[in-house]
Amino acid sequence: DIGVLLLRNTRIALEVMRSARTLHQSAGVIGAPFSRGQVRHEGTAPDLIRAAGLLTRLREQGCAVKDYGNVVFEDLEDDEPPGLVKRVRAVGSATRRLSEAVQAVKRDGHTTVMLGGDHSLAIGSIHGHAAAVGHLSVVWVDAHADINTPLSSYTGNIHGQSMSYLLHELQPKMPALPSFSWIRPCVWARDLVYVGLRDVDPAEHYILKLLGVKVFSMREVDQLGVARVMEETCDYLTARGKKPIHLSYDIDAIDPSVTPATGTPVAGGLSYREGVYIAEHLGQTGLLSAVDLVEVNPLRGQTEEAVQSTVSTAVDLLLACFGRRRGGNHPPEYRLPEP
Numbered sequence: 430d431i432g433v434l435l436l437r438n439t440r441i442a443l444e445v446m447r448s449a450r451t452l453h454q455s456a457g458v459i460g461a462p463f464s465r466g467q468v469r470h471e472g473t474a475p476d477l478i479r480a481a482g483l484l485t486r487l488r489e490q491g492c493a494v495k496d497y498g499n500v501v502f503e504d505l506e507d508d509e510p511p512g513l514v515k516r517v518r519a520v521g522s523a524t525r526r527l528s529e530a531v532q533a534v535k536r537d538g539h540t541t542v543m544l545g546g547d548h549s550l551a552i553g554s555i556h557g558h559a560a561a562v563g564h565l566s567v568v569w570v571d572a573h574a575d576i577n578t579p580l581s582s583y584t585g586n587i588h589g590q591s592m593s594y595l596l597h598e599l600q601p602k603m604p605a606l607p608s609f610s611w612i613r614p615c616v617w618a619r620d621l622v623y624v625g626l627r628d629v630d631p632a633e634h635y636i637l638k639l640l641g642v643k644v645f646s647m648r649e650v651d652q653l654g655v656a657r658v659m660e661e662t663c664d665y666l667t668a669r670g671k672k673p674i675h676l677s678y679d680i681d682a683i684d685p686s687v688t689p690a691t692g693t694p695v696a697g698g699l700s701y702r703e704g705v706y707i708a709e710h711l712g713q714t715g716l717l718s719a720v721d722l723v724e725v726n727p728l729r730g731q732t733e734e735a736v737q738s739t740v741s742t743a744v745d746l747l748l749a750c751f752g753r754r755r756g757g758n759h760p761p762e763y764r765l766p767e768p
């Protein structure tokens with residue numbers, strides 16, 4: 430009867446949760462509603478991703494979850510007019526606050542889940558992660574390389590420059606920006622892998638070649654298949670020792686037919702299945718220490734369905750990072766009920 434079924438299912442859920450605790454899976458979730466240099470207030474991506482059940486579903490699959498809420502950013506309305514870099518003070522301040530928030534989550538022992546917001550936030554997220562744990566590997570899944578320097582950028586958009594602030598090798602090419610003086614570069618080019626690129630500026634291509642950065646563009650995904658791309662990614666990153674992995678996942682890496690509600694969609698992206706595979710694979714390494722899920726932008730969805738599809742894909746990517754398998758999961762101590 431229904432009562433027995435409910436009891437049994439509750440017991441299964443408890444067993445799943447217990448088994449996950451023995452795996453020490455725990456997520457510390459931070460919302461960062463900040464995009465294009467501005468604090469966002471209504472119907473933001475972090476709130477939509479939570480409303481789509483991210484926390485509940487992580488707990489149901491056995492992951493301990495602590496929600497740290499949204500970072501409170503300074504609303505710098507009187508930012509300097511755009512020059513070399515757009516809204517430089519606002520972004521400098523926001524990324525600094527996020528770096529501090531990420532450090533606090535890492536001190537509590539969780540895998541950080543940062544819900545953006547735009548990809549400039551990775552400056553703060555990666556900086557804070559490295560400040561807390563030291564030497565990192567970075568897997569940057571994106572249609573774009575986001576590695577322009579402030580001087581090579583055509584647009585002045587900081588969300589297209591994030592990696593340049595973080596890479597040791599690029600520091601001689603970086604102008605001094607007052608609001609960014611707190612940042613210490615913390616990633617070496619050999620510890621960075623890109624997956625999914627298909628819209629790379631000439632200066633970015635030059636930088637990637639100059640520094641010898643490992644890149645699996647959509648061409649390599651087509652050529653090798655996503656399984657081999659991820660195998661090679663992890664072999665490359667762990668060849669000189671196992672370091673914590675920072676996954677910076679831009680939703681625009683996925684094809685815009687699946688995730689249309691994003692600021693800079695580019696045709697020819699990862700399928701839903703390839704996108705999930707990447708998250709599953711990195712989740713299985715046991716090294717995943719921080720995840721950014723950025724560039725979900727409800728304002729850019731043409732329809733309610735477009736926003737829903739984008740948000741639910743973001744949730745599925747995060748569930749895959751924390752152990753969800755498409756072939757199913759069960760706790761190791763599960764036993765079939767006896768008649």
Ligand SMILES: [Mn+2]
Nearest residue numbers: 548571575679
């Ligand atoms: Mn990006």
